[in-house]
Amino acid sequence: MIRTALEVGMTKSPEAILFWVLAPLSVLAAIGMLLVKKAVHSALLLAWVMISLAIFYIAQEALFLGIVQIVVYTGAVMMLFLFILMLVGVDSADSLLENIKYLRPIAVTAAIGIGGLLVSLIGRATISHNAYGLSIANQNGNVQGLAQLLFTKYVWAFEVISALLITAALGAMVLAHSNKVRSKFSQRDLSAARFRGKKLAEAAGLPGPGVYALHNAVDVPARLPDGSAAATSISRVLEARGDVLESKQFELQQSEDESSDK
Amino acid sequence: MNIANYLYLSALLFTIGSIGVVLRRNSIVVFMCIELMLNAANLAFVTFSRINGNLDGQVVAFFTMVVAACEVVVGLAIIVTIFRSRRSASVDDASLLNR
Amino acid sequence: MLTTPSFEYLLLSPMLIILAAAVIGVLAEAFLDRNHLPVIQLFISVGAILLALIQIYRIKSSSSTSAAIGSVVIDKATIYLQGTILIIGLLALLLISDQEQFVAQASAIPGSREEQESTSKGSIQTEIYPLLSFALAGMMLFTCASDLITLFVALEVFSLPLYLLAGLSRRRRLLSQEAALKYFLLGAYSSAFFLFGAAFLYGISGSVYLVDISSAVSGGYGNDVFVLIGLIFISVGLLFKISAVPFHAWTPDVYQGAPTSVTAFMAAATKVAAFGAILRIFYVVFSPIANQWRPIISVIAIITMVFGSAVAIAQRDVKRMLAYSSIAHAGFILTAVLALNKSGLSAALFYLTTYGLSTLAAFGIITLIRDATGEVTDLNKWAGLGKKSPLIAGSFAFLLLSFAGIPLTSGFIGKFAIFSAAYETGNIAVVVFGVLSSALAAFFYIRVILLMFVAQSQNDSISIAIPSVKSRIAIGATTAATVILGLFPSLLLNITQSFSIFIK
8 A cells, every 4th residue: 555645643733733834934934044145044044943843842742852942052053153144244145156057956956856755755654653642751741751861871972972062162262262372562562663663654653544534433544634545544354354435435525615615 | 734744844954954055155054054954853853752652862852952052163163263264364365375 | 760870881991081081181281281281192192092902902802792771882893993993093193293284373363473473482282182082082982882872972072073173284274274164064964964864763663772773674663764764864974974975075175184194093093983883884773674775885885986096096186196095995895884794894894904004104104295385295296206215105105005905915905805705795796896996096006106216306395304203103003014914914804803793
């Protein structure tokens, strides 16, 4: 007998309603994750999928996991993602153009193929029993049941995972923490260095950004007395990121000013 | 509703995630797609836990979350390191990139 | 009510020692004086590995096999594999402790003044020692894990430190960091596949223990669609780790970008650990349905062998060439998985050991060939190396011959054992392709040897660094092992035969 669907028992109708509302939304969100241009939007859509899954966990008698999913995954992991996105530049958009020709149609075809194959395979599977449900396993409470397994049957894996946590902490330290190899220059050193620099004009210090422009902000170059923009007045980092505003647009309009004066 | 629908959902999410890894080029988005795949696997574990009537599947899902958290720390640390190298390379020393 | 779980601490002791060394290393990192750290860390790591080897020796004929509440199975094959991983780890550690391949300060931006200053001050990122120990412990656990949770955790425990180590090269840092990212993303991708497959195996059996899954696979729990899904996805996850085609894309880039001594460790030890797990899973869990997966794995083995050997020919970079050769070797060892009998297992164990040792030696020699900017991996610049240093070039040539499987080298004995095991079980096609691709590979290796000895050197910029005592020990021991195991293979073959037992 060929079955059209895997039969493992039915849920009650409230759960069915919950599923049919949330499941299509989460699939749409997942597809959207691939299509949106900005990484931040992808992250928010992924957070939505994760919250939907948390609700499914709770519906499937996995209360603890549902909470952990929200607290750890959506709360901590996704926040970390967003944090890094902020650091890298929130506007960093993926160019959706591909280097490899036809990758997109091939990938979409493969997606539909693999997804369809997987779903149809699952549909043809059989399990010799209906779903048992977790009412017996959860009779002392879901958390207690999990704890019992975690601290007896799976205690070895639980202990080994500490190695993973240490590795992660150590790795982050290696890549991010720096031992100061030299002391910070004192003000005296900096001052001496300025006067020994190439130009005496720089001895007084670099101009601050945007002071003489109409737009008083760090991303606008200051204007020198002759009206030109002072390139040295902006942090090199902003310049490298391309976050510098064109100073031309803030320059005084010569002709207008003169006419209003008269 | 058939309980197996959760498995179909899991398979769909997994497929979407795995295609995303191939399709997207922003490494952070690729990494998020991998997280989506792990989540899909977790949903399968929780559903099978219900079908089999024991909590072992939920324990696995719990372990997966811990592992994923560690992976995120390491992965994002690597991504930020590269980000810093590239950005500053354009400021300080462009010759490294041209090699 | 909760009962106190019983650990068989003696059986777990090799892993526990390495884990403890890693934790002590982390603590030393935090509290001890930076100037003495390199010596202390090396001492801790080497001491722990030696202690663990002693423990391995002590438990080599222990009667109890399952430990840690059934999460771990310590059988003969495990003990052999763990011993091999420890020895490879020890020798790789000697190479790694020559710190000059590693970045002085990983957090310093490439090309910045901070980087220059920390390099000139000779500061050292000593965290690599604890990271290496964690990786070793994870690999040892990976070969003996007997439930899916422990397998997954062990997979991550040995992968995460390797992702980090791959990004710590001193020269060409952007390349190295990008290698780390690539390794990380594809590694995480493959572990997601592993996990998804594990979910379906749990679904069919209701248990995560390999024993229960094995009995569920052999029948009685409905049809085998879920088994098939689980088998395919778990295999993808594992085949990635051994870099079988078509899951090899990361290998050349990572091997090239990572510091050479880390590459040596990855190439040798990861292969042993991952094949340990693959052998266990296929021998213990999936052997009842061998008819279903044998054709797929045969095809993968064939394309891995042929592709690895063929693409190696086009490489102009020594590290990339060895990367493709390692892909080809993964195909040869997969042939032993197909055999599914004791001689196949024994051949695989032999091959893993000899291949691991020769690879360590080859990468160790690469660290010695340098010019003003660091290691020289461009093959063209290796021309005329034989005249500059006959000993080094000769050893490298010998190792290449061993990779090619020329008689009187350990590589030949390994290939012979594997192909005869596969032939016994009737996988003739695989054997034919294996021999053909060996011949193909031999052609290229011999070209490299001719380049080193016959071709005229175009420039005199390369020099051969005088190896430190530690590198000398590592390279010497591994090369000697390749020679000795080629001349007297029975020394090791007898051991692998008596240790080739997997217990369910």
